[in-house]
Amino acid sequence: MNVQTLLNRPDAMKKALMDLLCKKSVQVAPTPVFTLASGKKSDFYINCKPAALDPHGMYLIGHLIMEELKGMTARGIGGLTFGADPVAMAAAFASGLLGRPIQAFSIRKEQKDHGLIRWVEGDVHPGDRVVIIDDVATTGGSTVKAIERARETGLDVCRVIVLVDREEGGLDHIRSHVPHASAILCRSELMEHFSSLHAS
Numbered sequence: 001m002n003v004q005t006l007l008n009r010p011d012a013m014k015k016a017l018m019d020l021l022c023k024k025s026v027q028v029a030p031t032p033v034f035t036l037a038s039g040k041k042s043d044f045y046i047n048c049k050p051a052a053l054d055p056h057g058m059y060l061i062g063h064l065i066m067e068e069l070k071g072m073t074a075r076g077i078g079g080l081t082f083g084a085d086p087v088a089m090a091a092a093f094a095s096g097l098l099g100r101p102i103q104a105f106s107i108r109k110e111q112k113d114h115g116l117i118r119w120v121e122g123d124v125h126p127g128d129r130v131v132i133i134d135d136v137a138t139t140g141g142s143t144v145k146a147i148e149r150a151r152e153t154g155l156d157v158c159r160v161i162v163l164v165d166r167e168e169g170g171l172d173h174i175r176s177h178v179p180h181a182s183a184i185l186c187r188s189e190l191m192e193h194f195s196s197l198h199a200s
Helices: 003-007 010-024 055-068 085-097 141-152 170-175 187-197
Strands: 026-028 044-046 076-080 103-107 120-122 129-137 156-165 181-186
Touching: 010 055, 010 181, 010 187, 026 187, 044 187, 055 085, 055 156, 055 181, 076 085, 076 120, 076 141, 085 103, 085 129, 103 141, 129 141, 129 170, 141 156, 141 170, 156 170, 156 187, 170 181, 181 187
Parallel strands: 076 103, 076 129, 129 156, 156 181
Antiparallel strands: 026 044, 103 120
């Protein structure tokens, strides 16, 4: 399917992204062998970075996020480094291609101790409406930290978009801080797609 056809069909973009994630980012085991950031064990592991840093993946992610943002205005899009960075950059690049430019920004995990000492890097300023982005939500902890840091610097967080929701309560946790939060994909969709691709 060519790029223009994909651009006109969000459902096709979503399927293409699932194909890429299942190829590059998803691992499934018969028993819980993967240790998550929370310390919990799981039979499902996803590292979005290989897909998010892939040229085709960046195109798909950026355009799917911009599809989610139709009808709303925001000055910036970003989240906690490093997981959110390629996702935010993909969205910002797609926003320029679509004529709806949004600035990418990155939120540090540790504050700089030199130069301009700040948490947020990018061309966003106090009072700007921004969208917080993350690659994966499990407990939602890193996304909430990004929301809090953004608000501490005076940014108006109006929306949250997560690339993949693991369906373990993270999105509900995020919504307790920002009601307008959604995910592009969820674990059950990816598991079903992964199983269909690996069916004998």
